[in-house]
Amino acid sequence: MIVLHQFPPAFGLPNASPFCMKLELYLRMAGLPYRNRYTLELHKAPKGKLPWIDDDGTTVADSGLIIDYLKRKFGDPLDSDLTVLQRAQALAITRLLEEHLYWAVLHDRWITEAGWAMTRPAFFGALPWPLRIIVPKVARRGLGAELRGHGMGRHTPEQIHALGVADVDALAALLGEQAYFLGIRATSVDAVAGSFLANILMVPLETPIKAAAAGHPNLVAYCRRMAEQYFPENYSPR
Numbered sequence: 298m299i300v301l302h303q304f305p306p307a308f309g310l311p312n313a314s315p316f317c318m319k320l321e322l323y324l325r326m327a328g329l330p331y332r333n334r335y336t337l338e339l340h341k342a343p344k345g346k347l348p349w350i351d352d353d354g355t356t357v358a359d360s361g362l363i364i365d366y367l368k369r370k371f372g373d374p375l376d377s378d379l380t381v382l383q384r385a386q387a388l389a390i391t392r393l394l395e396e397h398l399y400w401a402v403l404h405d406r407w408i409t410e411a412g413w414a415m416t417r418p419a420f421f422g423a424l425p426w427p428l429r430i431i432v433p434k435v436a437r438r439g440l441g442a443e444l445r446g447h448g449m450g451r452h453t454p455e456q457i458h459a460l461g462v463a464d465v466d467a468l469a470a471l472l473g474e475q476a477y478f479l480g481i482r483a484t485s486v487d488a489v490a491g492s493f494l495a496n497i498l499m500v501p502l503e504t505p506i507k508a509a510a511a512g513h514p515n516l517v518a519y520c521r522r523m524a525e526q527y528f529p530e531n532y533s534p535r
């Protein structure tokens with residue numbers, strides 16, 4: 298049995314980490330049985346980040362590498378008939394979401410005061426005193442350093458929002474009138490897009506990036522479609 302090590306649910310979502318939610322979404326889309334193990338123990342994760350899996354003694358870290366592993370071991374029901382062009386489109390969409398838009402969202406959650414007022418209690422509220430005071434400060438400082446290391450954190454908030462809005466507008470154009478990002482059938486890139494868009498549209502934090510996404514009816518409908526199809530039991534869509 299696959300054991301999925303991920304953060305506990307937060308913000309009314311299956312997971313407030315888009316990478317954790319992506320993997321759980323993929324497992325559901327591919328029809329693979331799994332069990333959740335909710336954890337905050339990053340030091341036990343093979344690469345110090347979540348999610349990771351333990352598949353009957355085989356540990357694999359990184360959502361993308363885990364999906365590659367799952368495809369090799371259990372087959373590829375979602376992507377096996379994709380063309381070379383569709384695979385390239387999926388890769389480009391994935392990179393946009395994971396390597397760019399993600400960092401703009403992190404900025405809004407961890408650096409802005411409104412975001413921090415939501416993130417801090419949701420992620421650290423269950424810690425005992427004095428960890429509840431110390432850990433969030435250290436984590437926020439570390440996240441700020443990561444944002445600067447990436448480069449996103451060197452921009453002004455206005456510039457970060459403009460960059461994120463451009464990503465969201467591009468996603469809306471790419472989705473167009475299609476039901477899923479590559480056409481009429483859901484493929485693994487929808488695990489990425491569905492989880493990242495839910496982490497913008499279905500989180501109670503009002504930002505220019507969320508407003509831009511909410512202004513695209515196709516993205517809003519897509520997000521709901523994915524939620525209702527794959528997480529009918531534990532979503533509280535806003």
Ligand SMILES: N[C@@H](CCC(=O)N[C@@H](CS)C(=O)NCC(=O)O)C(=O)O
Binds near residue numbers: 315317347358
């Ligand atoms: N490339 C990784 C990224 C995973 C990732 O960034 N996870 C974040 C949560 S969204 C994490 O565990 N952060 C903790 C940390 O960096 O200390 C994947 O696809 O799994």
